[in-house]
């Protein structure tokens with residue numbers, strides 16, 4: 001059956017970086033060895049029909065798993081769809097994604113989940129999974145799905161997304177009794193978008209009073225303020241400690257939350273956190289030149305928050321990177337503050353942003369953990385996230401030394417622009433393999449490999 005042997009490469013795993021040899025049979029890894037391991041030599045001897053590929057000293061990592069994307073399908077396909085955005089993911093070394101529920105209709109039922117999975121099966125270029133949204137009306141249905149899944153051992157969704165005090169229509173959950181009920185679910189991860197709605201509303205009213213309709217984009221971090229983030233994150237942590245919840249705090253944007261999370265982790269092993277590339281790269285000084293193109297929720301805050309977030313990633317206080325890839329058309333983003341939608345595309349650039357920010361050779365292990373291994377562990381994704389025999393052969397090959405400048409003309413997003421336009425990054429994705437087959441080369445997706453639904457196991 002042939003098989004594939006990758007050699008002359010630096011393999012970056014979650015705990016070490018070493019020169020190694022990788023064997024793939026079918027869609028799985030068959031073995032991974034240090035270069036001088038006699039077993040590797042024996043394997044090559046015994047598999048003379050395998051294709052031997054020299055990677056020219058490049059770095060190999062497990063494919064990225066992005067547990068925080070908004071691919072806009074169904075309901076907002078003019079901004080992006082599963083087909084276009086998953087191809088952008090593959091070009092950026094992301095082999096699996098988990099889509100958020102704020103589509104139209106929202107993913108708040110078993111039927112809506114099934115509908116999305118059917119769409120992904122037809123058009124996705126990457127492995128796919130979904131989070132379900134918690135709303136006031138669907139807790140019984142969620143609990144029923146969980147108890148059936150516990151019996152079968154296979155869950156239909158990764159986690160339960162709670163828009164805790166965020167303005168996302170019917171999915172906003174703010175009532176204490178409902179939150180208590182959600183946080184008492186132990187079988188799945190509860191993901192929170194953590195911003196206090198009351199605080200934001202008051203700030204917005206004050207900004208309207210001051211600026212009328214002409215609110216400058218530089219006011220965004222004062223409106224969606226650090227106080228709003230801190231207040232909500234304190235509340236989420238309090239609930240999680242009370243109930244023993246598996247809590248994953250999404251897109252952390254402030255240094256105060258980093259301190260709260262560091263303390264909470266001493267009290268519970270089930271509290272984890274994510275940040276997004278945009279908070280590691282941009283700061284409030286960028287609103288002047290980027291305007292609406294930097295508007296996302298929570299707001300990008302100060303350079304000192306950015307510094308604290310980078311440190312928190314290094315320390316392991318922040319466990320994962322989710323891109324929060326959220327495309328909007330340029331025309332939508334050029335609108336004045338009050339009508340400009342929040343969200344930025346970033347899934348193709350994320351890995352290069354990480355290799356630029358964390359640019360030492362030993363940092364490759366850190367990146368392997370936060371962009372793949374930890375994500376697979378936190379959401380119990382079966383057989384992915386680590387390069388080891390038996391796991392699916394999803395991987396990315398990158399040249400950490402290659403510099404390139406992001407250009408809107410090169411992006412493959414349906415929306416056609418990137419917030420990183422004009423930015424020079426260090427570390428370029430050269431190839432992406434999905435299930436042992438080449439799925440992208442030099443930023444261009446190749447059709448052929450068949451993506452699979454992610455499998456979510458019991459804890």
Ligand SMILES: [Zn+2]
Pocket residue numbers: 068070100324326
């Ligand atoms: Zn999001």
